[in-house]
Amino acid sequence: xxxxxxxxxxxxMGHAPLTVRExxxxxxxxxxxxxxxxxxxxxxxxxxxxxxxxxxxxxxxIIVLHEQQHVFELLPQQWSPVGLTHPFHYDPARGDxxxxxxxxxxxxxGPPGLCFYGDGQPRVHAAQWSGSSPRTGAVGPGALKxxxxxxxxxxxxxxxxxxGSVLPLRMVASGLPNIGNPVDLQIVDGLPGSMGLMFLGVQxx
Numbered sequence: 001x002x003x004x005x006x007x008x009x010x011x012x013m014g015h016a017p018l019t020v021r022e023x024x025x026x027x028x029x030x031x032x033x034x035x036x037x038x039x040x041x042x043x044x045x046x047x048x049x050x051x052x053x054x055x056x057x058x059x060x061x062i063i064v065l066h067e068q069q070h071v072f073e074l075l076p077q078q079w080s081p082v083g084l085t086h087p088f089h090y091d092p093a094r095g096d097x098x099x100x101x102x103x104x105x106x107x108x109x110g111p112p113g114l115c116f117y118g119d120g121q122p123r124v125h126a127a128q129w130s131g132s133s134p135r136t137g138a139v140g141p142g143a144l145k146x147x148x149x150x151x152x153x154x155x156x157x158x159x160x161x162x163x164g165s166v167l168p169l170r171m172v173a174s175g176l177p178n179i180g181n182p183v184d185l186q187i188v189d190g191l192p193g194s195m196g197l198m199f200l201g202v203q204x205x
Contacts (some may be wrong), residue, residue, distance in 0.1 A: 001103070001104050001105070001106065001127065001128060001129055001130075001133075002101070002102070002103050002106055002125070002126070002127045002128075003053060003100075003101070003102050003124075003125070003126045003127075003133055003134060003137060004100075004101045004102075004103075004123060004124070004125050004126075004137075005049065005053060005056055005098060005099065005100045005101070005123060005124040005125075005137070006049075006098075006099055006121060006122065006123040006124075006143035006144065006146070007045055007049065007096040007097055007098045007099065007121075007122075008096065008097045008099070008146060008148065009096045009097075010092040010095065010096050010097075013090065013092060013096075013097060015092045016092060017089070017090060017091050017092060018089075018090045018148070018150050019087050019088070019089050019090070019150050020042065020064070020084075020087060020088040020089075020090055020097070020148045020149070020150065021084060021087045021149060021150055022081050022082070022083075022084050022148065022149040023040065023064070023081070023082050023084055023099065023146060023147070023148055024079035024080055024081045024082065024146070024147045024148075024149070025079070025080055025082070025116050025144055025145065025146060025147075026077075026078070026079055026080070026116060026117040026144075026145045026147075027074040027075065027076065027078075027080055027114065027115070027116050027117070028076070028077070028113070028114065028115060028116070028117060029074070029076045029110055029111055029113070029114045030074060030075065030076045030110060030111075030114075031074045031108055031109050031110020031111065031114045032071055032072070032073060032074060032108070032109040032110065033071070033072050033074055033106075033107075033108050033109075034070070034071050034105075034106070034107050034108070034109060035069075035070045035071075035103040035104065035105060035106045035107075036068065036069060036104050036105025036106075037067070037068050037069075037070070037102075037103070037104040037105065038065060038066070038067055038070040038101070038102070038103050038104075039063065039065070039066045039101070039102040039103075040063070040064050040065040040066075040082065040084070040099070040100065040101050040102075041057065041061040041062060041063050041064065041099075041100040042061065042062050042064050042088040042090075042097065042098065042099055042100070043056075043057050043058050043060060043061040043062065043098045043100070044058065044060075044090070044091065044094035044095040044096070044097070044098065045058070045095050045096045045097075045098040046094060046095030046096070047095070048122075049122050049123070049124055049139055050124070050139075051124060051136045051137060051138070051139050052135060052136050053100065053124060053126075053134075053135060053136065053137060054135065056098055056100070056124065057098065057100055061100065062086065062088045063086060064084045064085070064086045064087070064088050065082060065083065065084050065085050065086070066085075067085075070083075074108070074110060074114070079147050081149075097148070099146065102133060116144045116145070117144070117145045118142055118143060118144050118145060119143055119144070119145045120141050120142070120143070121141065121143040122139060122140065122141060122143060123139070123140065123141070123142050123143040123144075124136075124137040124138070124139050125137045125138055125140075125142065126138065171185065171186070171187055171188075171198075172185070172186045172187075172188055173185050173186075185198060
């Protein structure tokens, strides 16, 4: 059993509204993540993470996934989508994007050492309890790397910090990344005259 909260800051979201339709994590190998029950909620957080889970959620959390016997595939060195069933409408004016995850009967099937990559950002975490879910968790570094998309992963979206500029570094894209479709990509809000690198790949479906 695990309860977990972390956030994607409004700067990482590009200070732009977004309808979140998918959430992905980054595993280091191939396998499966299995849960007897999984509940994922999203909300806005305007302030630091608190040790009390419900205080961070506030009064308007949205359930984006709630299933029994949930399984999602882990793809090595790739973003692996969880499979959200409901969207969340993110508004940067209301704060950061808070992600709240409760898993019961949680296990990862795969080779030894299979895990998710982290980014060292703050999280609230509690694990291995019996009975009711705890109200509080430990606050500290160890948040997992996450990606959110607005169209089930079909629309190109990524987030990161700028290189010392006032605005966060952003990637602007138009078009769908399908064979035969034109796609326009731009990196904006970087330092003037600085070099930018963009790596593209393809995946057979």
